[in-house]
Amino acid sequence: DGGITQSPKYLFRKEGQNVTLSCEQNLNHDAMYWYRQDPGQGLRLIYYSQIVNDFQKGDIAEGYSVSREKKESFPLTVTSAQKNPTAFYLCASISEYGTGELFFGEGSRLTVL
Amino acid sequence: GENVEQHPSTLSVQEGDSAVIKCTYSDSASNYFPWYKQELGKRPQLIIDIRSNVGEKKDQRIAVTLNKTAKHFSLHITETQPEDSAVYFCAARPGFQKLVFGTGTRLLVSP
Numbered sequence: 001d002g003g004i005t006q007s008p009k010y011l012f013r014k015e016g017q018n019v020t021l022s023c024e025q026n027l028n029h030d031a032m033y034w035y036r037q038d039p040g041q042g043l044r045l046i047y048y049s050q051i052v053n054d055f056q057k058g059d060i061a062e063g064y065s066v067s068r069e070k071k072e073s074f075p076l077t078v079t080s081a082q083k084n085p086t087a088f089y090l091c092a093s094i095s096e097y098g099t100g101e102l103f104f105g106e107g108s109r110l111t112v113l
Numbered sequence: 114g115e116n117v118e119q120h121p122s123t124l125s126v127q128e129g130d131s132a133v134i135k136c137t138y139s140d141s142a143s144n145y146f147p148w149y150k151q152e153l154g155k156r157p158q159l160i161i162d163i164r165s166n167v168g169e170k171k172d173q174r175i176a177v178t179l180n181k182t183a184k185h186f187s188l189h190i191t192e193t194q195p196e197d198s199a200v201y202f203c204a205a206r207p208g209f210q211k212l213v214f215g216t217g218t219r220l221l222v223s224p
Contacts, residue, residue: 035214040122042202042216043157090156100145102212104156 003027006091006105013112019078021108023091030095032074033102036060037088046089049074078110085112115140115207119215126193127223134218136203137185143205146179146186147212151200160201161188193222 004025013019025032034046045058049068063082068074074093078085091105116139126132138146147162163170163177163186170177174193179186190197203215 040216042119043214045211045213048211100206101147101159101162102149104158106156 004091004093004103004105006089006108009106009108011108011110013110015112016080018080019085019110021076021078021089021091021110023074023076023105024072025074025091025093025103025105026072027093027095027103028071029093029103030071031093032068033092033094034058034064034066034074034076035090035092037090037107043090046076085110115143115205115213117203117205117213117215119203119218121218122216123219123221125221125223128193128195130193132190132193132197132220132222134188134201134203134220135185136187136205136215137183138205138213139184140205140207141181141184143207145206146177147204147206148175148177148188149202149204149214151202151217153199157202190220193220195222195224198222 007022031050033048035043044060046064047058047066049055052071055066055068065077089108092102094102119136144165148160149157150160151157161172161175161177163179174191176189198221200217200219202217204212206212
């Protein structure tokens with residue numbers, strides 16, 4: 001079954017700790033994205049990657065880092081520099097030659113205590 | 114860069130009524146406009162989309178209209194049902210792959 005898998009689904013961390021959220025896709029998609037969702041603020045783009053070993057900052061990249069060492073994987077690290085990390089994080093991917101539909105993972109809910 | 118505004122932020126209707134959600138965009142280069150539905154605690158899923166060479170598209174009870182001149186597009190849901198209750202997001206794509214989303218509309222359909 002093709003899709004995007006995010007883990008963990010729920011994560012609790014203490015303030016000041018770095019956290020890495022996993023995102024794996026088996027759709028053979030070239031481009032992958034990380035969005036942050038807060039109530040009333042829609043989906044805001046953190047980072048995106050159009051090809052392996054390359055990525056670009058989105059609108060709210062400060063305090064986050066990513067890597068794209070494999071086509072299938074696009075992990076997101078929430079660093080201690082992120083001032084308000086508690087949020088719902090969504091990973092997504094899109095086929096370069098497809099219909100343009102963005103496919104989302106199930107999301108990871110991070111709560112910083 | 115592209116900016117997408119979405120209204121209203123919340124919408125309450127009675128079952129069977131129609132619901133309309135409106136979005137405006139700023140970048141005239143945008144050529145793809147999808148709508149996503151997100152049920153509570155779940156991932157957003159595409160429900161309908163429209164490209165800039167089309168003015169209207171329908172899929173059963175949902176339809177989307179696009180006015181390129183005014184830079185706005187709308188989602189229309191007819192004969193609403195309780196299962197239509199969700200958050201709906203519009204989006205616009207100025208480049209090939211980077212979607213810009215609106216802030217979402219919470220639709221509540223009361224039986």
